[in-house]
Amino acid sequence: MIKKSFFALCVCALAFSISCSQKPKQGEESGAVPGGEPDAAISSQSMNFDPEGSDSGKIPGLNTVNFDYDQSNLTNKARTLLKENANWIKDNTDVVVQIEGHCxxxxxxxxxLALGERRAKSVKNYMVSLGVDPKRLTIISYGEEKTIDNGSSDEAHSRNRRANFVPLPK
Structure with missing residues (x-):
């Protein structure tokens, strides 16, 4: 009796899991180009790299800064870019900025997630040291959740190790 009940339960579970699967929508095939030929050639780099990515909400005039592998300390290049960002934020007093840390x-x-938070904090602390009001800066970490380059090369990884600036409603 127990064997029959167990078998019936397994069959029901299998039927349920199959019925919950999703079918791909028409036109969402891998590599398909909307409005284009089905066999249109797309380079692997254009498929992997999205220059907009999660930076799509970034503020024009503010620079994204990048980090070295497994680091949250600012490079000299990042400090130079952040000085420009600090001046822009101080000049635009109606903007509140969220600093997003990425890996x-x-x-x-x-x-x-912890490394992304350290990166965002590092940027915020430096911006505050340059005279930006800390009340106008918030931080968030997305860790590896919002990559802008899905490639596996060192260059692709380098693009994803960043902090960017997104406007928030004041």
């Missing part, structure tokens, strides 16, 4: 996909989700 590449290497490392655990938890580690990358």
């Amino acid at each position: 590449d996909v290497r490392g655990s989700v938890e580690y990358n």
Whole structure:
């Protein structure tokens, strides 16, 4: 009796899981170009790299800064860019800015969330040291969740190790 009940339960579970699967929508095939020929050639780089990515809400006039592998300290180049950003924020007093910390996909989700937070804090602390009101800066970490380049090269990983600036309603 128990074997029959167990078998019936397994069959029901299998039927339920199959019925919950999603079918791909028409036109959403891998590599398909909307409005284009089905076999249109797309380079692998254009498929992997999205220059907009999660930076799509970034503020024109503010620079995204990049970080070295597994680091949250600011490079000299990042400091130069952040000086320009600090001047822009001080000149535009009606803007509140969220600093987003990002990582590449290497490392655990938890580690990358913590690293992204350290990166965002590092940027915020430097901006405050340059005279930006800390009340106009918030931070958030996305870790590896919002990459802008899905490639696996060092260059692709480098693009994803960043902090960018997004406007918030005041």
